[in-house]
Amino acid sequence: MEFEFDWEANEEKVKELKIFMEENKRKKGALIAVLHEAQDLFGYLPIEIQKMISEELKVPLSEIYGVATFYSHFSLIPKGEYKIGVCLGTACYVKGAQEILDKVEKTLGITVGQTTPDRKFSISATRCLGACGLAPVLMINGDVYGRLKPGDVEEILNKYR
């Protein structure tokens, strides 16, 4: 999927990122913090923004791309309006998290790492969310749903449709 970055619509956010870079660029090892900020602002790391960061921080684009692809938290494609994270930590796995994930994928018609064409949902398989007492767990934009059965998935997703 190709996503074009809209400079005009994002003017304010770009300005915000520039201020953040200005404040932090003298700090040692600022790149990851800047990428975090960019990801928070735009929801992903558009290549256009990576180029801008490269120029501002004087870090080669190749290195930025290297860092952005190394860490699973950073995404090069836009995430959905609702980000679904299915926990695949050990505690959730032995309590049937794989079946939950299968059901979410089947219901939405996309697989892990993808975004629905209407940009409404995206799915990721997360590592332990630290809520092992509620296993298996899935999280949608910060709302945690625990002690799930595959049959619960449809109803939960319907709340966001």
Added chain:
Amino acid sequence: MITIQELNEIKQKTLENMKLRLQEDSGKGLHGKHVLICGGPGCHSSNAEGIKKAFKEKIKEKGLDKEIKVSLAGCFGLCETGPNVEIYPDGIFYAHIKIEDIDEIVENHLCKGKIVERLLYEGSLKDGKIKQVSEVDFYNKQKKIALRNCGIIDYESIDEYIALDGYQALAKVVMEMTQQEVIDIVKASNLRGRGGAGFPTGRKWETAYEYKANKKYVICNADEGDPGAFMDRSILEGDPHSVLEAMAIAGYAIGSDQGYIYVRAEYPIAVRRLQIAIAQAKEKGLLGKNIFGTDFSFDIELRLGAGAFVCGEGTALMESIEGRRGMPRTKIYRTAHRGLWQKPTIINNVETFANVPAIIQNGVEWFKNIGTEDSPGTKVFALGGKIKNTGLIEVPMGVTLREIIFDIGGGIPNGKKFKAVQTGGPSGGCIPEEHLDTPVDFGSLGRLGSIMGSGGMIVLDEDDCMVDIARFFLDFTVEESCGKCVPCREGTKRMLEILERITKGEGTPEDIDRLESLAETITNGSLCGLGQTAANPVTSTLKYFRDEYEAHVYEKRCPAGSCQSLLEFFITEDCIGCTKCARNCPVSCISGKVKERHVIDTEKCIKCGTCMEVCPTGAVIKK
């Protein structure tokens, strides 16, 4: 800048407000009640904030908001029964609390003093008597050092941390002790790194102390990546100041003025509470310039991880703080000599740090009396998987696995049989029933082919396939291998492919030999801990559950009944002939007349499990 007198004033003043919770009656009797709600990771996810609000509203409505205090605290540990609520000074423990239950608790317990038995934690009712929270089986075998304040203090209040002797250890260290004296105490205590490797903390500090440099760093490793471990998260969220205080002590000991906490971005609550705690400590002058009026200055900065398990490895973490891909360095130098930005650096785990102030305060003898000679002190474990009391516990080193799993953990639910316990996450292994009486410490688990690791303990029952568990961990390692060395990058991938073949019933006898040979190469040929331990899940399951591998390979059978491709669906006599399965089967492989028992044609069956889902009488089973 704060003085020791001011610190003590805060302590006395705040303690007065905490009497109910601490059940400390100074002779005048205790007046009022305190409702303490668990704000740990699990309970927070099940609406602890909403419960707090509802309690406050109801109490206000009754006009009791002067006498009854309501607050959130860090993790109580018993995540299974959350959301949890405790009422003090009575020490009553309510479990599984819903918003609808709050009226009843307020009306009966708080207004009339009548305990609502229906909502009590089931373990606190024994022989018709109601036990206090400290006396229930889950808690009475525990010993809390790292978690000493979790579940008691308000995690956003520095005053409450100070009230329970917080920052006293730092005061003592910077005002009364030399650097060498601090190091000697930590060395004598034999505190070992709680992040997994068990390296003696004091030796680490001494190495960095002795190395002369114009700048040194203290790092707190809060990149808790082991799936199934959440003790660091609970400490950071429930008692963040204990980590800050310990880092400052470490800074003083080695001669550093700058600390970093490298924390996972996946823990946004921990990040927020750390930010609050750091700001509070700076405001009070407990961090920053000239702490307690001495020459010692120390500052702490937060750095966020970005979802890479390998960054839990010390040198990879330093690469990441420096803004690069988190790939481990070749170990030419010790990090205590050349670490972050090539300067002497010590790096300790959250739980290790949380122990330090307690050791300084209570002394070496006290600490060494707890635990074993090889591993003094306690260890926090996260119990998860097929265990009744899922949650967080802290026990003295040397208790047996059986005590942890059956006495504290409550055993296996649903009458199932225990099969193994997985310790140490992707670097650890599976320990079977016959070794359950092993006392837990760093050495003993290593000898069993597993590791203590950061303290995740996942209990597996008879329904879990050990080959599939090994496959699960290899899948994790393949994803998380940084790609720097060939044995890890290529070897783990090949191992995963073999395990996938075996779980699909396509394995050959040679595959088991190949797994063993690959395991040896990866273990010996990898640079960092991730690769060196990556084969542990496979070697330990091969050691104790070889028969399961063989059943998959020779008989094409999964003894646990978990590997989907090796299963056959079967309709039992319980079938009432409703035809629902036949109508829903996507490949029409079920036949049978109305009101007669149906049959599955296993040749055509694609094992999708739909028939099992739709059957109203549970007559479809997997064999």
